[in-house]
Amino acid sequence: QEIQKLNNAEGKITPYKTRADDLDAFVYMVLVDAGSDNQEMREFLYRDRVQLSVYAKAMFGLALEKVGDREKLDMILENISQFVVQDDENDTAWLKLPNEGYWWYWYGSEVEANAYYLRLLARTDAKGQTAPRLVKYLLNNRKHATYWDSTRDTAIVVESFADYLRASGELSPDMVVEVWVDGEKKQEAAINRDNLFTFDNKFVLAGKELTDGSHEIEIRRRGQGPVYFNAYLTNFTLEDDIARAGLEIKVQRAYYRLVREEKSIKVEGERGQPVDQRVEKYRREKLDNLDMLKSGELVEIELEIDSKNDYEYIMFEDMKAAGFEPVELRSGYSNNGLGAYMELRDNRVTFFVRWLARGKHSIAYRMRAEIPGKFSALPTKAEAMYAPELKANSDEIKLRIED
The missing domain is CATH 2.20.210 (ubp-family deubiquitinating enzyme fold)
Structure with missing residues (x-):
């Protein structure tokens, strides 16, 4: 029936459709797996491969491998490789789906798309660089370390892992x-x-x-047999200054002096006439180590966060320099872009983040320089609340305050 619709497209004979879609790729893969190969649908899917989602391309690739159509398979593998991101520092790889994958559609699931691509690589290049990196990425992005987003994608990932283990020989070291x-x-x-x-x-x-x-x-x-290993080091350091560290998650802190600027905007007066109204506006000037501030000046602290994976329940503790006090007086949720809960303490400002997506983020808040002297702000610390081995810290910074 779907093939008939595609054949009807040229003459626009109802019912018709102009291209093979993602569902066609899914059905074709299932039929091929069951031993039924429709060559006409194979040609339609190959013709319309550019419009297929990355998820469907991987499904189509599995079917092509099954029927032995190497020429078309090589092209599909090349098409998918354009979406692969390699992280040499973290030794992971993943598919960067267009428009973040249209997650509301079945073919927009990032987890399932990566899993099907892993299944395809297990059959075509199990001992290459990308396949084991995909495994590590998928392992790192489990929910609560035991499952992914649903029973469906968890089953698909586990199946892809089994395919990879069989193909790579890792089950028999x-x-x-x-x-x-x-x-x-x-x-x-x-x-x-x-x-x-x-x-x-x-x-x-x-x-x-x-x-x-x-x-x-x-x-x-x-x-x-392959060897996988991790190394962990816990130490008490006496170094001055303390340098930043982190891998799966990184945090860097920047201090900015806020300089007041005269600014006004036009608002509507009582009789509808334009009236100038002063607004609060500041210019940011970056502060370096040992820079001088005057007592009473405003400072903005920005935490720049780089996450290699999707994480839940992350805590950021920004250690406060003794001569500074936060402008905010009460703890609570604030408009900081991550939906983080800010908790004000005597020696630190803590942010609790419920959900941290992969990529770069920032959190900012303000403090006021108050007590003259030379003060050190110990590094900001990042830590997963339920997996404390995931941690990072920023650089230390020293600042001076004068009356």
Whole structure:
């Protein structure tokens, strides 16, 4: 019936439609998977591939791989690759969907689109660079670390992971992994198919075992299989100034002096005549380390946030320099762009963010310079409230205040 509509388009014979759409790609994939290949629909979908969503392109690619049409498959893979974003710093990759994916349609789901693309890569390039990066991105974007947005997309992602594990051979490792510190072997673990999820996968250096100075950690492998590892370091620093740090999430803080400018706007008077009315307007001047302020001057603090993934329940604690006091007197929700709850404390201003989308964001608030002296604002700290290993901090800054 859908093919008939497409054939009717040239003569505009009712019913007709001018192009093959996303639902056609979905149905074609299902039919091919069941052993029924309609070559006429394949040609229509290939003709109209540019208008297909990225999600549907991945579905069509799976069908093309199944029927062995390599020429068309290569073109579809090239089309999809235009939407792939590679993050070398975080070792992840994802599809940047046009217009953020039309999320209100079934084919606009970012999670499902990435999962279907992973399934396609599992069949065409499982050992390439993009597939494992997609896996890491999808893992990082789970809700509460156990599921995604729904039972539907969770099932699709799990299925794509299974396809990838089978294709990449990661289900059958046969290796011994060693951890060396400063040329000395500290621990080793034999990993095979039977103990893949139960072997001792943690090594800790604590207290006196970790001496001052630089150290070299090596991960060595004997045998076959991929090795994934993470390293965590907790330390008390005496450095001055403290430098910013972060990976999955980053926060940078900027201080600005607010300079009052004379500004007026035209408003309507009692008799409808234009009347000048003064308005409050400020110009921002960026402050660098050890810059001088006068007591009473207004300062705006802007927190610039860069998130690699979508996160929930993130807390930002901006440590306050002792000579400054917030302009706001009461805690509460404010017009800060992230819907964050601002909590005013003696030594910090804390923002609680319910939902933080991937990308760049900012939060700003104002303080007033009050007490003369030289003061240090310790780094702003970012932390996931229910996953405290996700954290970051900004640079420290020192400022001076005079009467």
